[in-house]
Amino acid sequence: MINDIFKEKIIFKKNFIKLKNTSRDKNQQHTNNAFSEKWIQYEKTNDKEKFYDMQKNWYLKLYGFGSEKNLAKFLSSKKYIFDAGSGLGYKAKWFADLSPNSIVIGMDFSDASKLAAKKYKKTANLYFMKGDIAKTPFKKNSIDYVSCDQVIMHTKEPKNTFKEITRLTKKNGGEIGCNVYAKKALPRELLDDYFRIKTKNLSNKQLWEMSSQLTELGKKLNELKLKVNIPEVPLLGIKGGKQDIQRFIYWNFLKCYWNKEQGKTNSNMINFDWYSPSNAKRYHEEEFKSMIIKNNLKIKYFHKEEACFSGRFIK
Numbered sequence: 135m136i137n138d139i140f141k142e143k144i145i146f147k148k149n150f151i152k153l154k155n156t157s158r159d160k161n162q163q164h165t166n167n168a169f170s171e172k173w174i175q176y177e178k179t180n181d182k183e184k185f186y187d188m189q190k191n192w193y194l195k196l197y198g199f200g201s202e203k204n205l206a207k208f209l210s211s212k213k214y215i216f217d218a219g220s221g222l223g224y225k226a227k228w229f230a231d232l233s234p235n236s237i238v239i240g241m242d243f244s245d246a247s248k249l250a251a252k253k254y255k256k257t258a259n260l261y262f263m264k265g266d267i268a269k270t271p272f273k274k275n276s277i278d279y280v281s282c283d284q285v286i287m288h289t290k291e292p293k294n295t296f297k298e299i300t301r302l303t304k305k306n307g308g309e310i311g312c313n314v315y316a317k318k319a320l321p322r323e324l325l326d327d328y329f330r331i332k333t334k335n336l337s338n339k340q341l342w343e344m345s346s347q348l349t350e351l352g353k354k355l356n357e358l359k360l361k362v363n364i365p366e367v368p369l370l371g372i373k374g375g376k377q378d379i380q381r382f383i384y385w386n387f388l389k390c391y392w393n394k395e396q397g398k399t400n401s402n403m404i405n406f407d408w409y410s411p412s413n414a415k416r417y418h419e420e421e422f423k424s425m426i427i428k429n430n431l432k433i434k435y436f437h438k439e440e441a442c443f444s445g446r447f448i449k
């Protein structure tokens with residue numbers, strides 16, 4: 135049955151297939167390596183469930199489901215679900231459990247795809263592929279729901295990737311849930327861009343060290359419990375108002391993530407994720423919307439917050 139959706143017959147080894155191992159594009163390969171490192175290290179840690187719960191709650195908000203019950207109802211009406219850029223696969227596993235009669239396929243270009251397949255091998259309706267979501271083996275109009283959460287901006291050319299996930303989505307009602315990182319204040323954008331160039335020459339050891347230093351900085355600033363009345367600086371995109379000093383520095387100058395509930399390991403991982411992959415494009419709302427409109431999709435739900443723009447789009 136699963137082969138109905140592929141252009142050519144695909145032979146999974148149990149629940150996994152390696153379609154493509156590496157990218158010829160330097161930035162994409164660097165991004166794959168960064169995420170392989172992140173997920174391999176993260177898989178060894180103990181606090182993952184807390185992070186997964188936070189991510190799942192955020193997902194329900196980002197894509198307008200509101201509750202897990204609503205998400206389950208939505209997924210249950212879909213036969214084929216594609217988790218494009220599935221990382222360690224916990225969201226694909228979530229979808230597969232919420233909708234046992236659907237077939238869920240996760241795909242990631244990093245080594246996490248293999249880890250996910252191994253971890254969730256007992257889930258009968260769940261498959262994983264290693265490869266590039268910008269060039270998939272799916273037939274045109276084959277997938278009922280594509281979830282592309284926190285992924286598209288890490289791909290070589292997000293516009294092409296978006297076109298590909300639109301191609302494989304079923305016409306007359308197939309849906310895409312996708313988000314993009316939002317552009318932030320100018321000093322933060324400039325530093326982020328500078329770092330994307332720098333990181334290519336840094337070792338993983340250096341990047342993990344820097345991530346934990348950033349976590350420590352975020353923690354120290356947060357512990358000051360200091361609120362400052364910030365004057366607006368529109369030309370630099372700095373918003374005014376009473377703000378916590380850690381959040382002020384975070385949004386305007388430097389990603390120094392710290393979340394007490396998540397603790398150090400998860401905070402480090404979130405800082406690593408930001409400064410390590412060389413591909414991590416950020417968007418203005420209009421740029422994202424124009425990508426949706428150019429692909430002839432209808433906006434069913436749109437959400438914006440300081441970190442990102444997200445929504446569900448119908449073909």
Ligand SMILES: C[S@@+](CC[C@H](N)C(=O)[O-])C[C@H]1O[C@@H](n2cnc3c(N)ncnc32)[C@H](O)[C@@H]1O
Binds near residue numbers: 162169243267282289
């Ligand atoms: C920030 S993580 C998000 C993972 C997952 N969607 C989640 O929400 O936890 C981005 C993921 O996109 C994957 N990725 C980046 N470019 C890709 C590509 N061209 N094809 C497939 N996966 C890609 C990375 O390997 C990484 O696992």
